[in-house]
Amino acid sequence: xxxxxxxxxxxxxxxxxxxxxxxxxxxxxxxxxxxxxxxxxxxxxxxxxxxxxxxxxxxxxxxxxxxxxxxxxxxxxxxxxxxxxxxxxxxxxxxxxxxxxxxxxxxxxxxxxxxxxxxxxxxxxxxxxxxxxxxxxxxxxxxxxxxxxxxxxxxxxxxxxxxxxxxxxxxxxxxxxxxxxxxxxxxxxxxxxxxxxxxxxxxxxxxxxxxxxxxxxxxxxxxxxxxxxxxxxxxxxxxxxxxxxxxxxxxxxxxxxxxxxxxxxxxxxxxxxxxxxxxxxxxxxxxxxxxxx
Amino acid sequence: xxxxxxxxxxxxxxxxxxxxxxxxxxxxxxxxxxxxxxxxxxxxxxxxxxxxxxxxxxxxxxxxxxxxxxxxxxxxxxxxxxxxxxxxxxxxxxxxxxxxxxxxxxxxxxxxxxxxxxxxxxxxxxxxxxxxxxxxxxxxxxxxxxxxxxxxxxxxxxxxxxxxxxxxxxxxxxxxxxxxxxxxxxxxxxxxxxxxxxxxxxxxxxxxxxxxxxxxxxxxxxxxxxxxxxxxxxxxxxxxxxxxxxxxxxxxxxxxxxxxxxxxxxxxxxxxxxxxxxxxxxxxxxxxxxxxxxxxxxxxxxxxxxxxxxxxxxxxxxxxxxxxxxxxxxxxxxxxxxxxxxxxxxxxxxxxxxxxxxxxxxxxxxxxxxxxxxxxxxxxxxxxxx
Amino acid sequence: xxxxxxxxxxxxxxxxxxxxxxxxxxxxxxxxxxxxxxxxxxxxxxxxxxxxxxxxxxxxxxxxxxxxxxxxxxxxxxxxxxxxxxxxxxxxxxxxxxxxxxxxxxxxxxxxxxxxxxxxxxxxxxxxxxxxxxxxxxxxxxxxxxxxxxxxxxxxxxxxxxxxxxxxxxxxxxxxxxxxxxxxxxxxxxxxxxxxxxxxxxxxxxxxxxxxxxxxxxxxxxxxxxxxxxxxxxxxxxxxxxxxxxxxxxxxxxxxxxxxxxxxxxxxxxxxxxxxxxxxxxxxxxxxxxxxxxxxxxxxxxxxxxxxxxxxxxxxxx
Numbered sequence: 001x002x003x004x005x006x007x008x009x010x011x012x013x014x015x016x017x018x019x020x021x022x023x024x025x026x027x028x029x030x031x032x033x034x035x036x037x038x039x040x041x042x043x044x045x046x047x048x049x050x051x052x053x054x055x056x057x058x059x060x061x062x063x064x065x066x067x068x069x070x071x072x073x074x075x076x077x078x079x080x081x082x083x084x085x086x087x088x089x090x091x092x093x094x095x096x097x098x099x100x101x102x103x104x105x106x107x108x109x110x111x112x113x114x115x116x117x118x119x120x121x122x123x124x125x126x127x128x129x130x131x132x133x134x135x136x137x138x139x140x141x142x143x144x145x146x147x148x149x150x151x152x153x154x155x156x157x158x159x160x161x162x163x164x165x166x167x168x169x170x171x172x173x174x175x176x177x178x179x180x181x182x183x184x185x186x187x188x189x190x191x192x193x194x195x196x197x198x199x200x201x202x203x204x205x206x207x208x209x210x211x212x213x214x215x216x217x218x219x220x221x222x223x224x225x226x227x228x229x230x231x232x233x234x235x236x237x238x239x240x241x242x243x244x245x246x247x248x249x250x251x252x253x254x255x256x257x258x259x260x261x262x263x264x265x266x267x268x269x270x271x272x273x274x275x276x277x278x279x280x281x282x283x284x285x286x287x288x289x290x291x292x293x
Numbered sequence: 294x295x296x297x298x299x300x301x302x303x304x305x306x307x308x309x310x311x312x313x314x315x316x317x318x319x320x321x322x323x324x325x326x327x328x329x330x331x332x333x334x335x336x337x338x339x340x341x342x343x344x345x346x347x348x349x350x351x352x353x354x355x356x357x358x359x360x361x362x363x364x365x366x367x368x369x370x371x372x373x374x375x376x377x378x379x380x381x382x383x384x385x386x387x388x389x390x391x392x393x394x395x396x397x398x399x400x401x402x403x404x405x406x407x408x409x410x411x412x413x414x415x416x417x418x419x420x421x422x423x424x425x426x427x428x429x430x431x432x433x434x435x436x437x438x439x440x441x442x443x444x445x446x447x448x449x450x451x452x453x454x455x456x457x458x459x460x461x462x463x464x465x466x467x468x469x470x471x472x473x474x475x476x477x478x479x480x481x482x483x484x485x486x487x488x489x490x491x492x493x494x495x496x497x498x499x500x501x502x503x504x505x506x507x508x509x510x511x512x513x514x515x516x517x518x519x520x521x522x523x524x525x526x527x528x529x530x531x532x533x534x535x536x537x538x539x540x541x542x543x544x545x546x547x548x549x550x551x552x553x554x555x556x557x558x559x560x561x562x563x564x565x566x567x568x569x570x571x572x573x574x575x576x577x578x579x580x581x582x583x584x585x586x587x588x589x590x591x592x593x594x595x596x597x598x599x600x601x602x603x604x605x606x607x608x609x610x611x612x613x614x615x616x617x618x619x620x621x622x623x624x625x626x627x628x629x630x631x632x633x634x635x636x637x638x639x640x641x642x643x644x645x646x647x648x649x650x651x652x653x654x655x656x657x658x659x660x661x662x663x664x665x666x667x668x669x670x671x672x673x674x675x676x677x678x679x
Numbered sequence: 680x681x682x683x684x685x686x687x688x689x690x691x692x693x694x695x696x697x698x699x700x701x702x703x704x705x706x707x708x709x710x711x712x713x714x715x716x717x718x719x720x721x722x723x724x725x726x727x728x729x730x731x732x733x734x735x736x737x738x739x740x741x742x743x744x745x746x747x748x749x750x751x752x753x754x755x756x757x758x759x760x761x762x763x764x765x766x767x768x769x770x771x772x773x774x775x776x777x778x779x780x781x782x783x784x785x786x787x788x789x790x791x792x793x794x795x796x797x798x799x800x801x802x803x804x805x806x807x808x809x810x811x812x813x814x815x816x817x818x819x820x821x822x823x824x825x826x827x828x829x830x831x832x833x834x835x836x837x838x839x840x841x842x843x844x845x846x847x848x849x850x851x852x853x854x855x856x857x858x859x860x861x862x863x864x865x866x867x868x869x870x871x872x873x874x875x876x877x878x879x880x881x882x883x884x885x886x887x888x889x890x891x892x893x894x895x896x897x898x899x900x901x902x903x904x905x906x907x908x909x910x911x912x913x914x915x916x917x918x919x920x921x922x923x924x925x926x927x928x929x930x931x932x933x934x935x936x937x938x939x940x941x942x943x944x945x946x947x948x949x950x951x952x953x954x955x956x957x958x959x960x961x962x963x964x965x966x967x968x969x970x971x972x973x974x975x976x977x978x979x980x981x982x983x984x985x986x987x988x989x990x991x992x993x994x995x996x997x
Contacts, residue, residue, distance in 0.1 A: 109972025
């Protein structure tokens with residue numbers, strides 16, 4: 001099998017991995033601060049994509065459409081937290097999980113009503129033929145995905161390490177009670193976390209829309225894959241989630257190319273099982289999920 | 294308290310019963326199950342819109358003239374099965390027992406049609422399916438109450454393979470979506486290419502919601518095919534088409550009849566140019582010879598649909614055929630389920646959108662090879678392929 | 680619920696189910712009740728895992744599928760007798776759960792949930808791709824209905840009796856398990872696994888045991904489904920169904936025997952109720968698109984106002 005083929009599998013895998021990493025980050029941030037698995041994260045991605053498509057077709061400049069979509073979905077995340085998640089802060093964790101499931105269904109239903117079932121196309125951020133790197137073809141938008149993902153990671157890193165708000169988020173993630181004792185308003189931080197998750201999801205959606213089109217039901221499987229990426233990274237560690245996303249994308253692509261395309265979508269989950277078991281058997285050098293019940 | 298409740302309930306039941314017994318202009322009730330949401334929605338929505346269009350048209354004329362010589366309004370009851378088999382079964386039961394329809398049109402997808410076969414056959418209600426699988430109406434002896442309007446996969450694949458052979462394309466690569474539509478296409482393709490002496494050098498699959506098929510296409514490319522066939526519907530069909538162009542693959546690309554809508558061209562943009570696919574004649578109605586019996590019907594439907602709902606679509610055409618067949622049968626037999634079944638079965642030379650139908654006790658699909666033609670996308674438009 | 684009260688409730692339910700076909704003719708209503716029973720069986724399986732073993736399973740649909748396919752393939756493709764096939768299907772559900780449970784239950788909490796999620800999805804893809812046995816995406820048709828001599832369970836009324844009969848037997852059985860020593864041990868684990876282990880309870884074995892029992896019960900629901908609809912394909916058994924079962928269990932109230940059945944009824948009735956009600960409230964034919972959004976909103980509202988589910992409500996009212 002030619003080196004070219006292998007290069008292609010890797011290149012495609014890295015681009016898709018960037019998508020998974022961006023989505024996975026949203027899960028990590030919400031889980032870290034509020035200990036909630038947000039089932040609606042995939043729908044934030046979908047809203048970002050559809051927002052981009054809809055605003056773009058109304059004639060808005062891509063940059064403006066991007067900004068409006070991201071801010072809009074951040075607001076959706078914040079509203080979701082305030083109206084639905086916050087009232088359930090004393091409820092059993094399962095109830096909150098079902099709540100986020102209901103939220104994801106409701107958001108999907110709303111998108112269906114507003115935009116219908118047809119996929120919407122979004123023009124690529126920069127026009128031009130695909131780039132060839134070491135025999136592998138990469139579409140320009142794929143490079144945008146990686147660039148935006150990198151920018152998002154850097155922005156998050158700067159936020160967490162250089163700003164007070166970021167430090168507060170980290171504090172809440174590590175020890176909510178301690179954070180509260182230090183005068184941090186945990187509810188405010190949670191609100192910020194959910195808004196941030198919305199923004200990240202929308203960013204992912206907006207940048208991948210030119211590749212994947214925007215459809216009201218695209219959130220499900222993307223959310224699931226992003227979730228796997230986040231779990232691979234521990235659900236509490238952003239850098240590990242990013243790595244998890246890329247690993248997932250590349251493994252998927254290699255499996256489809258080298259083994260069989262039939263089970264491609266199952267690969268992500270086989271990887272998940274393997275990693276989970278590896279942790280139990282003590283074979284992993286890092287902890288996949290922080291120990292807790 | 295309970296006595297009051299019981300009385301109110303009883304009163305409601307009686308009232309409901311009273312509404313059941315209608316007067317002289319009893320409407321003819323036709324049920325419909327379409328996939329308005331879920332993976333089948335891009336097919337189901339034009340089907341629903343077409344059905345509504347015909348209902349409005351028929352009622353504007355005063356209704357259906359029944360065997361009793363009187364005009365009966367047409368009442369269409371449409372349910373969404375959300376592309377789910379269990380919901381389709383419940384919808385069918387509801388149409389049969391609660392809404393008391395005379396016949397059912399639909400479903401959109403093969404899986405849901407197969408799921409409701411048992412229900413409609415046991416209840417002895419005629420079903421005119423808008424789904425593709427040949428298994429829906431075969432074996433004919435076990436499908437007394439079931440008919441279908443789309444061309445079967447066997448027919449469509451046959452037209453495609455004939456074309457491939459005529460063009461001298463002997464080594465072919467194949468990709469299909471891992472949904473029933475794709476799998477059934479593969480089953481027929483494998484048989485047809487073997488019979489025609491063509492070699493299938495690659496056979497790959499992808500998921501309905503996959504966002505990138507470059508890995509599969511790279512594998513296909515490595516096998517060195519002279520042509521590539523992809524069997525799926527948008528958006529995955531469009532993504533594959535774009536990947537194909539991005540990877541610089543030059544071999545002729547063939548698609549399925551699932552791409553017979555403007556959406557596919559819109560989404561795949563320039564990459565769709567040159568793609569050839571088999572489909573019903575609706576998309577190239579204007580280019581047909583004037584003596585083609587389907588031409589006037591196709592043009593009329595296309596014009597009407599495009600005025601109200603948007604670009605024409607072969608799936609809407611399947612629903613057109615099904616609803617029109619049902620309406621004609623109602624006109625012949627009235628609100629009698631067995632009579633409608635017999636009327637559909639004895640329909641001959643019915644010029645429809647999907648083709649010219651000739652039903653018989655052994656053929657509940659009624660179409661032949663003339664029902665499909667090869668179409669090429671040229672500059673974003675459909676042209677009959679030579 | 681005490682054993683006496685449960686016995687009474689079971690007898691009352693059995694009486695209602697036996698009488699129903701005489702009162703209700705509509706195959707639609709009967710069909711809904713059959714699906715409620717089948718979903719109820721699947722949901723009871725899940726609630727055993729969640730309520731009594733305290734673990735979240737996001738892949739329970741896989742056992743439903745195993746039950747449906749094993750019974751379906753044995754009868755449709757291998758010509759087996761329906762009852763024998765169902766027994767094998769139920770055993771298969773237990774076996775698969777046992778085999779999968781052994782490694783997975785070494786994990787806990789979130790990792791365990793992930794493991795079950797992955798398992799459920801992998802089973803789905805196997806069903807889709809192992810076409811030579813399962814028929815692939817286009818499914819398996821021609822599954823014969825169950826029969827006792829000449830008496831075939833091929834009408835909605837008869838399946839109603841069979842499905843609800845099975846459900847009531849399962850409820851009685853699990854009720855006994857819950858009341859037994861095993862049940863107490865399970866509740867100890869649910870309360871605190873460390874404490875239970877400290878008292879000498881073999882937590883690992885019990886959890887896997889419960890998982891296997893749950894797998895068997897859910898598989899029973901799947902097998903009955905196959906013989907009822909007579910056609911199966913992978914698409915109703917995907918991740919979405921696992922989520923739906925989760926919703927049913929939580930809606931009905933975890934750690935309750937009747938809860939899952941209430942939850943199953945709530946979900947089925949809600950979906951069908953929306954189908955009936957929405958056309959009256961919105962433009963007659965544009966309703967289908969609203970069903971999803973309304974369902975989601977109602978689900979959210981339900982969790983906000985009734986976080987302990989319907990069974991919790993019943994307990995409070997009692």
